[in-house]
Amino acid sequence: MAKLTLPCDVETIRALKVGDFLELEGRIVTGRDSAHHWLLERFQEDVAPLLAGSVIYHCGPVVKRHEDGHYSFVAAGPTTSAREEPYQADVIGRYGVRGVIGKGGMGARTLKGLQEHGAVYLHAVGGTAQVLARAVVEVEQVFMLQEFGVPEALWVIRVSGFPVVVTMDSHGNSLHAEVEKASRAKLDQLLGLAG
Amino acid sequence: MLTPEQWTEKLVEVIARASTQLPPDVVEALRRGRDAEVEGSLARKALDSILHNIELAAGNWQPICQDTGTPLFWIHHPIGMSTRMLTAACEEAVRRATARQLLRPNAVDPLTEKNTGHGQAPGIPTVHCEEWDSSEVEVRLILKGGGCENCGMQYSLPNPALKADRNLEGVRRCILDAIQKAQGKGCSPGIIGACFGGDRGSGYVESKRQLLRPLPDRNPIPELDAMEQDILAKANQLDIGPMGFGGKTTVLGVKIGHLGRLPASYFVSVSYMCWANRRAGAGIAADGTVTWVD
Numbered sequence: 001m002a003k004l005t006l007p008c009d010v011e012t013i014r015a016l017k018v019g020d021f022l023e024l025e026g027r028i029v030t031g032r033d034s035a036h037h038w039l040l041e042r043f044q045e046d047v048a049p050l051l052a053g054s055v056i057y058h059c060g061p062v063v064k065r066h067e068d069g070h071y072s073f074v075a076a077g078p079t080t081s082a083r084e085e086p087y088q089a090d091v092i093g094r095y096g097v098r099g100v101i102g103k104g105g106m107g108a109r110t111l112k113g114l115q116e117h118g119a120v121y122l123h124a125v126g127g128t129a130q131v132l133a134r135a136v137v138e139v140e141q142v143f144m145l146q147e148f149g150v151p152e153a154l155w156v157i158r159v160s161g162f163p164v165v166v167t168m169d170s171h172g173n174s175l176h177a178e179v180e181k182a183s184r185a186k187l188d189q190l191l192g193l194a195g
Numbered sequence: 196m197l198t199p200e201q202w203t204e205k206l207v208e209v210i211a212r213a214s215t216q217l218p219p220d221v222v223e224a225l226r227r228g229r230d231a232e233v234e235g236s237l238a239r240k241a242l243d244s245i246l247h248n249i250e251l252a253a254g255n256w257q258p259i260c261q262d263t264g265t266p267l268f269w270i271h272h273p274i275g276m277s278t279r280m281l282t283a284a285c286e287e288a289v290r291r292a293t294a295r296q297l298l299r300p301n302a303v304d305p306l307t308e309k310n311t312g313h314g315q316a317p318g319i320p321t322v323h324c325e326e327w328d329s330s331e332v333e334v335r336l337i338l339k340g341g342g343c344e345n346c347g348m349q350y351s352l353p354n355p356a357l358k359a360d361r362n363l364e365g366v367r368r369c370i371l372d373a374i375q376k377a378q379g380k381g382c383s384p385g386i387i388g389a390c391f392g393g394d395r396g397s398g399y400v401e402s403k404r405q406l407l408r409p410l411p412d413r414n415p416i417p418e419l420d421a422m423e424q425d426i427l428a429k430a431n432q433l434d435i436g437p438m439g440f441g442g443k444t445t446v447l448g449v450k451i452g453h454l455g456r457l458p459a460s461y462f463v464s465v466s467y468m469c470w471a472n473r474r475a476g477a478g479i480a481a482d483g484t485v486t487w488v489d
Contacts, residue, residue, distance in 0.1 A: 080345065105380075
Protein backbone atom coordinates (compact mmCIF):
# COMPACT_ATOMS: atom_id res chain seq x y z
CA MET A 1 0.00 0.00 0.00
CA ALA A 2 1.39 3.40 -1.00
CA LYS A 3 2.05 6.07 1.61
CA LEU A 4 0.83 9.64 1.30
CA THR A 5 2.72 12.02 3.56
CA LEU A 6 0.92 15.20 4.57
CA PRO A 7 1.17 18.06 3.94
CA CYS A 8 1.80 17.36 0.25
CA ASP A 9 1.98 19.27 -3.04
CA VAL A 10 -0.54 19.37 -5.84
CA GLU A 11 1.55 17.19 -8.22
CA THR A 12 1.38 14.32 -5.72
CA ILE A 13 -2.40 14.65 -5.64
CA ARG A 14 -2.75 14.83 -9.42
CA ALA A 15 -0.97 11.46 -9.66
CA LEU A 16 -3.68 9.73 -7.60
CA LYS A 17 -6.49 7.77 -9.31
CA VAL A 18 -9.82 6.29 -8.23
CA GLY A 19 -9.21 2.88 -6.65
CA ASP A 20 -5.77 3.68 -5.15
CA PHE A 21 -5.23 2.44 -1.60
CA LEU A 22 -3.21 4.79 0.56
CA GLU A 23 -1.87 4.99 4.07
CA LEU A 24 -1.77 8.53 5.37
CA GLU A 25 1.09 9.88 7.44
CA GLY A 26 1.30 13.30 9.06
CA ARG A 27 -1.01 16.03 10.29
CA ILE A 28 -4.71 16.25 9.44
CA VAL A 29 -7.61 18.27 10.86
CA THR A 30 -11.11 17.01 11.68
CA GLY A 31 -14.08 19.11 10.69
CA ARG A 32 -17.74 18.55 10.02
CA ASP A 33 -20.87 20.68 9.78
CA SER A 34 -20.10 23.50 12.26
CA ALA A 35 -16.46 23.63 11.19
CA HIS A 36 -17.31 24.06 7.50
CA HIS A 37 -19.68 26.96 8.27
CA TRP A 38 -17.07 28.53 10.53
CA LEU A 39 -14.28 28.17 7.96
CA LEU A 40 -16.40 30.04 5.42
CA GLU A 41 -17.70 32.78 7.78
CA ARG A 42 -14.30 34.42 7.46
CA PHE A 43 -10.71 33.35 6.77
CA GLN A 44 -9.66 31.59 10.00
CA GLU A 45 -6.01 32.55 10.24
CA ASP A 46 -5.11 30.29 13.16
CA VAL A 47 -6.22 27.12 11.41
CA ALA A 48 -5.32 28.07 7.84
CA PRO A 49 -1.62 27.08 8.00
CA LEU A 50 -2.62 23.66 9.37
CA LEU A 51 -5.05 23.07 6.53
CA ALA A 52 -2.82 24.20 3.66
CA GLY A 53 -1.56 21.13 1.80
CA SER A 54 -3.26 18.80 4.26
CA VAL A 55 -6.67 17.12 4.40
CA ILE A 56 -9.90 17.62 6.35
CA TYR A 57 -11.29 14.55 8.05
CA HIS A 58 -15.10 14.38 8.32
CA CYS A 59 -15.14 12.88 11.78
CA GLY A 60 -16.76 13.49 15.15
CA PRO A 61 -14.65 11.39 17.48
CA VAL A 62 -15.15 9.98 20.97
CA VAL A 63 -12.36 11.66 22.92
CA LYS A 64 -10.85 10.96 26.32
CA ARG A 65 -9.42 13.82 28.34
CA HIS A 66 -6.61 12.58 30.55
CA GLU A 67 -5.85 13.89 34.03
CA ASP A 68 -2.84 15.89 32.81
CA GLY A 69 -5.11 17.67 30.29
CA HIS A 70 -4.02 15.89 27.11
CA TYR A 71 -6.53 14.21 24.83
CA SER A 72 -6.64 10.88 23.01
CA PHE A 73 -9.09 9.48 20.44
CA VAL A 74 -11.16 6.55 21.71
CA ALA A 75 -13.23 6.00 18.55
CA ALA A 76 -12.78 7.90 15.31
CA GLY A 77 -14.40 6.69 12.09
CA PRO A 78 -15.65 8.90 9.25
CA THR A 79 -19.04 10.59 9.18
CA THR A 80 -21.31 11.03 6.12
CA SER A 81 -19.68 13.56 3.80
CA ALA A 82 -22.76 14.48 1.77
CA ARG A 83 -23.77 17.10 4.33
CA GLU A 84 -20.73 19.22 3.44
CA GLU A 85 -21.55 19.21 -0.27
CA PRO A 86 -22.66 22.87 -0.36
CA TYR A 87 -19.43 24.08 1.35
CA GLN A 88 -16.64 21.64 0.50
CA ALA A 89 -15.39 23.05 -2.79
CA ASP A 90 -15.16 26.57 -1.30
CA VAL A 91 -13.29 25.35 1.77
CA ILE A 92 -10.84 23.45 -0.45
CA GLY A 93 -10.27 26.50 -2.65
CA ARG A 94 -9.95 29.06 0.10
CA TYR A 95 -7.59 27.12 2.38
CA GLY A 96 -5.57 25.15 -0.17
CA VAL A 97 -6.78 21.84 1.23
CA ARG A 98 -5.48 18.87 -0.82
CA GLY A 99 -8.17 16.39 0.16
CA VAL A 100 -11.07 15.27 2.23
CA ILE A 101 -11.51 12.03 4.20
CA GLY A 102 -15.05 10.86 4.75
CA LYS A 103 -17.58 8.23 3.84
CA GLY A 104 -20.37 7.90 1.29
CA GLY A 105 -18.75 10.16 -1.27
CA MET A 106 -19.73 13.65 -2.44
CA GLY A 107 -21.54 15.22 -5.37
CA ALA A 108 -20.90 17.04 -8.61
CA ARG A 109 -19.99 20.40 -7.05
CA THR A 110 -17.23 18.89 -4.93
CA LEU A 111 -16.00 16.74 -7.83
CA LYS A 112 -15.59 19.90 -9.89
CA GLY A 113 -13.80 21.60 -6.98
CA LEU A 114 -11.38 18.67 -6.69
CA GLN A 115 -10.60 18.98 -10.38
CA GLU A 116 -10.15 22.76 -10.30
CA HIS A 117 -8.00 22.99 -7.19
CA GLY A 118 -6.15 19.66 -7.34
CA ALA A 119 -7.58 17.67 -4.46
CA VAL A 120 -8.98 14.17 -3.81
CA TYR A 121 -11.75 12.48 -1.88
CA LEU A 122 -10.41 9.73 0.36
CA HIS A 123 -12.89 7.13 1.59
CA ALA A 124 -12.33 5.56 5.00
CA VAL A 125 -14.40 2.53 5.95
CA GLY A 126 -17.47 3.76 7.83
CA GLY A 127 -17.94 2.38 11.30
CA THR A 128 -14.35 1.20 11.74
CA ALA A 129 -13.83 3.57 14.64
CA GLN A 130 -11.35 1.36 16.49
CA VAL A 131 -9.12 0.57 13.51
CA LEU A 132 -8.94 4.27 12.65
CA ALA A 133 -8.53 5.57 16.22
CA ARG A 134 -5.42 3.38 16.43
CA ALA A 135 -3.96 5.18 13.46
CA VAL A 136 -4.27 8.49 15.35
CA VAL A 137 -0.95 8.70 17.14
CA GLU A 138 -1.36 12.13 18.73
CA VAL A 139 -3.92 14.84 19.35
CA GLU A 140 -1.89 18.04 18.87
CA GLN A 141 -4.49 20.70 19.55
CA VAL A 142 -8.16 21.51 19.24
CA PHE A 143 -10.10 24.54 17.96
CA MET A 144 -13.65 25.60 18.94
CA LEU A 145 -14.11 22.81 21.50
CA GLN A 146 -16.20 24.90 23.90
CA GLU A 147 -18.32 26.44 21.17
CA PHE A 148 -19.02 23.36 19.04
CA GLY A 149 -18.69 20.44 21.48
CA VAL A 150 -16.58 17.28 21.06
CA PRO A 151 -17.99 15.89 17.77
CA GLU A 152 -17.96 19.21 15.89
CA ALA A 153 -14.69 20.72 17.14
CA LEU A 154 -11.64 20.94 14.84
CA TRP A 155 -9.17 18.40 16.21
CA VAL A 156 -5.63 18.68 14.89
CA ILE A 157 -4.22 15.15 14.89
CA ARG A 158 -1.16 13.27 13.71
CA VAL A 159 -1.85 9.97 11.96
CA SER A 160 0.28 7.05 10.88
CA GLY A 161 -0.79 4.17 8.64
CA PHE A 162 -4.29 5.64 8.30
CA PRO A 163 -6.00 3.50 5.58
CA VAL A 164 -8.10 5.14 2.86
CA VAL A 165 -9.18 4.56 -0.74
CA VAL A 166 -9.31 7.27 -3.41
CA THR A 167 -12.95 7.24 -4.59
CA MET A 168 -12.99 10.70 -6.26
CA ASP A 169 -9.84 11.93 -7.98
CA SER A 170 -8.71 15.30 -9.34
CA HIS A 171 -9.51 14.30 -12.95
CA GLY A 172 -13.30 14.23 -12.69
CA ASN A 173 -13.68 10.53 -11.85
CA SER A 174 -16.04 9.38 -9.10
CA LEU A 175 -16.62 5.78 -8.05
CA HIS A 176 -19.80 6.95 -6.28
CA ALA A 177 -21.31 8.43 -9.43
CA GLU A 178 -20.54 5.19 -11.33
CA VAL A 179 -22.06 2.88 -8.70
CA GLU A 180 -25.12 5.11 -8.35
CA LYS A 181 -25.79 5.10 -12.07
CA ALA A 182 -25.23 1.37 -12.57
CA SER A 183 -27.34 0.39 -9.55
CA ARG A 184 -30.22 2.61 -10.72
CA ALA A 185 -30.13 1.01 -14.17
CA LYS A 186 -30.17 -2.46 -12.58
CA LEU A 187 -33.09 -1.59 -10.29
CA ASP A 188 -35.08 -0.07 -13.15
CA GLN A 189 -34.55 -3.33 -15.03
CA LEU A 190 -35.60 -5.46 -12.01
CA LEU A 191 -38.76 -3.38 -11.51
CA GLY A 192 -39.58 -3.04 -15.20
CA LEU A 193 -39.13 0.74 -15.07
CA ALA A 194 -36.49 1.02 -17.80
CA GLY A 195 -37.17 3.18 -20.83
CA MET B 196 -36.53 -5.26 44.00
CA LEU B 197 -33.77 -3.18 42.48
CA THR B 198 -33.44 0.47 43.45
CA PRO B 199 -33.48 3.19 40.75
CA GLU B 200 -29.70 3.44 41.21
CA GLN B 201 -29.30 -0.31 40.61
CA TRP B 202 -31.54 -0.12 37.55
CA THR B 203 -29.37 2.66 36.18
CA GLU B 204 -26.22 0.56 36.53
CA LYS B 205 -27.90 -2.46 34.89
CA LEU B 206 -28.88 -0.25 31.97
CA VAL B 207 -25.31 1.05 31.66
CA GLU B 208 -24.26 -2.60 31.29
CA VAL B 209 -26.75 -3.04 28.45
CA ILE B 210 -25.45 0.12 26.76
CA ALA B 211 -21.83 -1.05 27.15
CA ARG B 212 -22.66 -4.34 25.51
CA ALA B 213 -24.57 -2.75 22.64
CA SER B 214 -21.86 -0.18 21.94
CA THR B 215 -18.94 -2.60 21.97
CA GLN B 216 -20.11 -6.19 21.22
CA LEU B 217 -21.73 -6.81 17.86
CA PRO B 218 -24.33 -9.64 17.96
CA PRO B 219 -22.93 -12.97 16.67
CA ASP B 220 -25.52 -13.28 13.87
CA VAL B 221 -24.37 -9.95 12.40
CA VAL B 222 -20.68 -10.89 12.64
CA GLU B 223 -21.45 -14.20 10.94
CA ALA B 224 -23.33 -12.46 8.10
CA LEU B 225 -20.42 -10.05 7.60
CA ARG B 226 -17.97 -13.00 7.43
CA ARG B 227 -20.11 -14.70 4.79
CA GLY B 228 -20.22 -11.42 2.89
CA ARG B 229 -16.43 -11.06 3.03
CA ASP B 230 -15.92 -14.60 1.73
CA ALA B 231 -18.29 -13.93 -1.18
CA GLU B 232 -16.36 -10.87 -2.40
CA VAL B 233 -13.53 -11.12 -4.92
CA GLU B 234 -10.01 -11.36 -3.47
CA GLY B 235 -8.27 -7.99 -3.62
CA SER B 236 -11.48 -6.04 -4.35
CA LEU B 237 -12.39 -2.83 -2.53
CA ALA B 238 -15.45 -4.65 -1.15
CA ARG B 239 -13.35 -7.42 0.36
CA LYS B 240 -10.86 -4.98 1.87
CA ALA B 241 -13.68 -2.94 3.42
CA LEU B 242 -15.21 -6.06 4.99
CA ASP B 243 -11.80 -7.19 6.27
CA SER B 244 -11.39 -3.84 7.96
CA ILE B 245 -14.91 -4.04 9.40
CA LEU B 246 -14.26 -7.53 10.83
CA HIS B 247 -10.95 -6.41 12.32
CA ASN B 248 -12.69 -3.41 13.86
CA ILE B 249 -15.36 -5.64 15.44
CA GLU B 250 -12.65 -7.73 17.11
CA LEU B 251 -10.80 -4.69 18.44
CA ALA B 252 -13.96 -3.13 19.84
CA ALA B 253 -15.09 -6.36 21.49
CA GLY B 254 -11.68 -7.12 23.00
CA ASN B 255 -11.26 -3.68 24.54
CA TRP B 256 -14.93 -2.91 25.27
CA GLN B 257 -14.61 0.26 23.20
CA PRO B 258 -17.31 1.72 20.92
CA ILE B 259 -17.53 -0.11 17.58
CA CYS B 260 -18.37 3.20 15.89
CA GLN B 261 -17.75 6.73 17.13
CA ASP B 262 -21.32 7.66 16.21
CA THR B 263 -22.95 5.86 19.09
CA GLY B 264 -26.30 6.97 17.72
CA THR B 265 -29.71 7.40 19.25
CA PRO B 266 -30.28 4.89 22.04
CA LEU B 267 -33.66 3.25 21.36
CA PHE B 268 -34.99 1.26 24.32
CA TRP B 269 -37.89 -1.19 24.25
CA ILE B 270 -38.74 -2.38 27.75
CA HIS B 271 -41.20 -5.03 28.86
CA HIS B 272 -41.99 -4.73 32.57
CA PRO B 273 -44.14 -6.52 35.16
CA ILE B 274 -47.53 -5.18 36.19
CA GLY B 275 -47.29 -2.23 38.53
CA MET B 276 -43.72 -1.16 37.77
CA SER B 277 -43.14 2.57 37.35
CA THR B 278 -42.41 3.49 33.75
CA ARG B 279 -41.37 6.95 34.91
CA MET B 280 -38.66 5.34 37.05
CA LEU B 281 -37.53 3.13 34.14
CA THR B 282 -37.42 6.08 31.74
CA ALA B 283 -35.45 8.20 34.22
CA ALA B 284 -33.04 5.27 34.74
CA CYS B 285 -32.52 4.98 30.97
CA GLU B 286 -31.76 8.70 30.75
CA GLU B 287 -29.31 8.61 33.64
CA ALA B 288 -27.69 5.47 32.20
CA VAL B 289 -27.07 7.33 28.93
CA ARG B 290 -25.40 10.20 30.81
CA ARG B 291 -23.19 7.78 32.74
CA ALA B 292 -22.27 5.76 29.65
CA THR B 293 -21.33 9.04 27.95
CA ALA B 294 -19.10 10.08 30.86
CA ARG B 295 -17.37 6.66 30.57
CA GLN B 296 -16.77 7.08 26.79
CA LEU B 297 -19.06 4.17 25.98
CA LEU B 298 -21.17 6.74 24.13
CA ARG B 299 -20.21 10.00 22.42
CA PRO B 300 -21.85 13.19 23.74
CA ASN B 301 -24.44 12.88 21.02
CA ALA B 302 -27.30 15.23 21.88
CA VAL B 303 -27.63 18.72 20.42
CA ASP B 304 -30.27 21.30 21.38
CA PRO B 305 -31.52 22.46 17.96
CA LEU B 306 -32.69 25.80 19.39
CA THR B 307 -29.33 26.90 20.77
CA GLU B 308 -27.23 24.54 18.58
CA LYS B 309 -25.29 23.60 21.74
CA ASN B 310 -24.25 20.04 22.45
CA THR B 311 -25.66 19.16 25.89
CA GLY B 312 -22.31 17.50 26.64
CA HIS B 313 -23.78 14.52 28.51
CA GLY B 314 -25.53 12.64 25.73
CA GLN B 315 -29.09 13.23 26.88
CA ALA B 316 -31.83 15.64 25.77
CA PRO B 317 -35.63 15.58 25.33
CA GLY B 318 -36.33 12.55 23.12
CA ILE B 319 -32.83 11.12 23.58
CA PRO B 320 -32.91 8.31 24.49
CA THR B 321 -36.29 7.13 23.24
CA VAL B 322 -37.89 4.70 25.67
CA HIS B 323 -40.87 2.48 24.81
CA CYS B 324 -42.37 0.73 27.85
CA GLU B 325 -44.91 -2.07 27.62
CA GLU B 326 -46.44 -4.08 30.45
CA TRP B 327 -46.41 -7.88 30.32
CA ASP B 328 -47.28 -10.81 32.58
CA SER B 329 -43.74 -11.97 33.41
CA SER B 330 -42.10 -10.97 36.70
CA GLU B 331 -38.89 -10.17 34.79
CA VAL B 332 -37.97 -6.98 33.01
CA GLU B 333 -36.74 -7.36 29.44
CA VAL B 334 -34.64 -4.56 28.00
CA ARG B 335 -33.86 -4.37 24.30
CA LEU B 336 -31.63 -1.63 23.00
CA ILE B 337 -30.48 -0.46 19.60
CA LEU B 338 -27.86 2.26 19.09
CA LYS B 339 -28.80 3.74 15.74
CA GLY B 340 -26.23 6.01 14.12
CA GLY B 341 -27.09 9.28 12.41
CA GLY B 342 -25.60 8.39 9.03
CA CYS B 343 -27.95 5.45 8.57
CA GLU B 344 -30.88 7.28 10.17
CA ASN B 345 -30.52 9.95 7.48
CA CYS B 346 -31.07 7.22 4.85
CA GLY B 347 -34.56 6.37 6.14
CA MET B 348 -37.37 6.89 3.61
CA GLN B 349 -41.14 7.13 3.83
CA TYR B 350 -43.41 6.59 0.83
CA SER B 351 -47.08 7.44 0.45
CA LEU B 352 -48.73 5.05 -2.00
CA PRO B 353 -49.59 5.08 -4.82
CA ASN B 354 -46.21 6.21 -6.19
CA PRO B 355 -46.43 6.46 -10.00
CA ALA B 356 -42.67 6.88 -10.57
CA LEU B 357 -42.06 3.46 -9.00
CA LYS B 358 -45.29 1.97 -10.41
CA ALA B 359 -46.06 1.21 -6.78
CA ASP B 360 -49.73 0.65 -6.02
CA ARG B 361 -51.40 0.04 -2.68
CA ASN B 362 -50.47 -3.63 -2.39
CA LEU B 363 -47.56 -5.86 -1.38
CA GLU B 364 -45.88 -5.43 -4.75
CA GLY B 365 -45.97 -1.66 -4.17
CA VAL B 366 -44.37 -2.16 -0.74
CA ARG B 367 -41.62 -4.28 -2.29
CA ARG B 368 -40.85 -1.61 -4.88
CA CYS B 369 -40.55 1.12 -2.25
CA ILE B 370 -38.16 -0.87 -0.07
CA LEU B 371 -35.89 -1.69 -3.02
CA ASP B 372 -35.94 1.97 -4.08
CA ALA B 373 -34.92 3.06 -0.57
CA ILE B 374 -31.97 0.63 -0.65
CA GLN B 375 -30.82 1.96 -4.01
CA LYS B 376 -31.14 5.58 -2.85
CA ALA B 377 -29.14 4.89 0.31
CA GLN B 378 -26.15 3.66 -1.76
CA GLY B 379 -23.25 3.24 0.68
CA LYS B 380 -24.18 6.30 2.73
CA GLY B 381 -25.83 4.36 5.52
CA CYS B 382 -22.66 2.27 5.95
CA SER B 383 -23.59 -0.74 3.87
CA PRO B 384 -23.95 -3.66 4.08
CA GLY B 385 -27.05 -2.54 5.95
CA ILE B 386 -30.04 -4.15 7.60
CA ILE B 387 -33.48 -2.99 6.53
CA GLY B 388 -36.39 -2.53 8.92
CA ALA B 389 -39.65 -1.65 7.21
CA CYS B 390 -43.30 -1.18 8.05
CA PHE B 391 -46.32 -0.77 5.82
CA GLY B 392 -49.44 0.81 7.24
CA GLY B 393 -49.55 2.94 10.36
CA ASP B 394 -49.26 6.71 10.30
CA ARG B 395 -46.11 8.72 9.58
CA GLY B 396 -44.97 8.43 13.21
CA SER B 397 -45.98 4.88 14.14
CA GLY B 398 -44.75 3.49 10.80
CA TYR B 399 -41.20 4.61 11.42
CA VAL B 400 -41.26 3.37 15.03
CA GLU B 401 -42.40 -0.08 13.88
CA SER B 402 -39.78 -0.13 11.12
CA LYS B 403 -37.13 0.36 13.81
CA ARG B 404 -38.66 -2.24 16.12
CA GLN B 405 -38.24 -4.75 13.28
CA LEU B 406 -34.46 -4.23 13.63
CA LEU B 407 -34.61 -6.06 16.97
CA ARG B 408 -35.15 -9.33 15.09
CA PRO B 409 -31.93 -11.38 14.75
CA LEU B 410 -30.91 -11.89 11.11
CA PRO B 411 -31.82 -15.61 10.92
CA ASP B 412 -35.33 -14.84 12.27
CA ARG B 413 -37.96 -15.65 9.63
CA ASN B 414 -41.21 -13.78 9.31
CA PRO B 415 -44.12 -16.00 10.48
CA ILE B 416 -46.37 -14.53 7.77
CA PRO B 417 -45.59 -16.44 4.54
CA GLU B 418 -46.15 -13.49 2.16
CA LEU B 419 -43.89 -11.26 4.22
CA ASP B 420 -41.26 -13.97 4.63
CA ALA B 421 -41.21 -14.35 0.85
CA MET B 422 -40.91 -10.59 0.40
CA GLU B 423 -38.05 -10.35 2.91
CA GLN B 424 -36.11 -13.08 1.08
CA ASP B 425 -36.87 -11.61 -2.33
CA ILE B 426 -35.75 -8.08 -1.41
CA LEU B 427 -32.58 -9.42 0.19
CA ALA B 428 -31.69 -11.32 -3.00
CA LYS B 429 -32.58 -8.46 -5.35
CA ALA B 430 -30.79 -5.80 -3.28
CA ASN B 431 -27.62 -7.86 -3.44
CA GLN B 432 -27.81 -7.83 -7.25
CA LEU B 433 -27.55 -4.01 -7.34
CA ASP B 434 -23.75 -4.13 -7.00
CA ILE B 435 -23.68 -1.28 -4.47
CA GLY B 436 -21.55 -3.33 -2.10
CA PRO B 437 -19.86 -2.48 1.20
CA MET B 438 -19.51 1.30 1.61
CA GLY B 439 -20.92 1.73 -1.90
CA PHE B 440 -17.60 0.51 -3.38
CA GLY B 441 -19.42 -2.00 -5.59
CA GLY B 442 -19.76 -5.68 -4.66
CA LYS B 443 -22.14 -8.47 -3.81
CA THR B 444 -22.83 -7.56 -0.19
CA THR B 445 -25.23 -4.62 -0.07
CA VAL B 446 -27.78 -5.76 2.50
CA LEU B 447 -27.48 -8.38 5.29
CA GLY B 448 -31.15 -8.71 6.16
CA VAL B 449 -34.65 -7.36 5.53
CA LYS B 450 -37.32 -7.31 8.25
CA ILE B 451 -40.86 -6.20 7.50
CA GLY B 452 -43.74 -5.45 9.86
CA HIS B 453 -47.18 -3.98 9.36
CA LEU B 454 -49.71 -1.85 11.26
CA GLY B 455 -53.32 -0.93 10.63
CA ARG B 456 -53.82 2.05 8.35
CA LEU B 457 -56.56 4.56 7.66
CA PRO B 458 -58.56 4.01 4.49
CA ALA B 459 -57.05 7.25 3.15
CA SER B 460 -53.38 6.50 3.93
CA TYR B 461 -50.90 3.86 2.82
CA PHE B 462 -47.40 4.52 4.09
CA VAL B 463 -44.29 2.46 3.61
CA SER B 464 -41.63 3.43 6.17
CA VAL B 465 -38.09 2.19 5.70
CA SER B 466 -35.34 2.42 8.30
CA TYR B 467 -31.78 1.70 7.25
CA MET B 468 -29.46 0.26 9.89
CA CYS B 469 -25.71 0.31 9.32
CA TRP B 470 -23.65 -2.90 9.42
CA ALA B 471 -22.80 -1.90 13.00
CA ASN B 472 -26.20 -3.20 14.09
CA ARG B 473 -25.64 -2.47 17.76
CA ARG B 474 -28.39 -4.50 19.32
CA ALA B 475 -28.42 -5.81 22.88
CA GLY B 476 -31.07 -7.58 24.91
CA ALA B 477 -31.23 -8.52 28.57
CA GLY B 478 -33.71 -10.26 30.81
CA ILE B 479 -33.35 -8.77 34.29
CA ALA B 480 -34.85 -10.76 37.17
CA ALA B 481 -36.23 -9.16 40.35
CA ASP B 482 -32.98 -10.05 42.18
CA GLY B 483 -30.92 -8.31 39.48
CA THR B 484 -29.68 -11.43 37.67
CA VAL B 485 -29.03 -10.59 34.02
CA THR B 486 -29.64 -13.08 31.19
CA TRP B 487 -28.36 -11.84 27.84
CA VAL B 488 -30.60 -12.49 24.87
CA ASP B 489 -29.99 -11.99 21.14
